[in-house]
Amino acid sequence: xxxxxxxxxxxxAAIRGVTKDSAGAPLGGATVQLFRAADDSFRSETIxxxxxxxxxxxxVGGPFYIVAYLAGAPDVAGTTVNxxxxx
Numbered sequence: 001x002x003x004x005x006x007x008x009x010x011x012x013a014a015i016r017g018v019t020k021d022s023a024g025a026p027l028g029g030a031t032v033q034l035f036r037a038a039d040d041s042f043r044s045e046t047i048x049x050x051x052x053x054x055x056x057x058x059x060v061g062g063p064f065y066i067v068a069y070l071a072g073a074p075d076v077a078g079t080t081v082n083x084x085x086x087x
Contacts, residue, residue, distance in 0.1 A: 013086030019052040019068045021076055026052030030070040037063045037082040058086055 015034065019027040028050040034043045036058075043064065048054045058064060065082040069075070 013058070015056045015058065015064065015066070015084055015086050017054055017066070019048045019054065019070070019078075027068070027070045027076060028052050030054075030068045030076070032056065033067045033069075034058060034064050035067065036060060037065055062086060 017032075019030040019032060021027055026048075028048055030048040030052065031045065032048055032054045033045045034056045035041065036043050043058050043060065044056045046054050046056055048068070056066070062085045063082060064084045064086075066080045066084065067077070068079075069077045
């Protein structure tokens with residue numbers, strides 16, 4: 001009988017967005033962290049590009065929420081709703 005590899009599923013969906021301050025200006029360089037809403041477990045992290053764009057690839061099903069932080073003067077931080085789903 002020939003060798004058969006295990007069946008591994010892939011999860012290619014992503015959560016994309018743009019980090020912005022309260023005035024709507026993009027926050028390039030912000031740390032963006034993804035958490036699973038069901039158990040508040042950390043799932044992924046990235047740094048927003050110069051225009052504030054980010055892409056996160058969850059390794060499990062959601063929903064999720066995001067926490068973003070940019071150190072500076074003043075520091076800027078924010079959290080999304082806890083119902084984000086990848087697409």
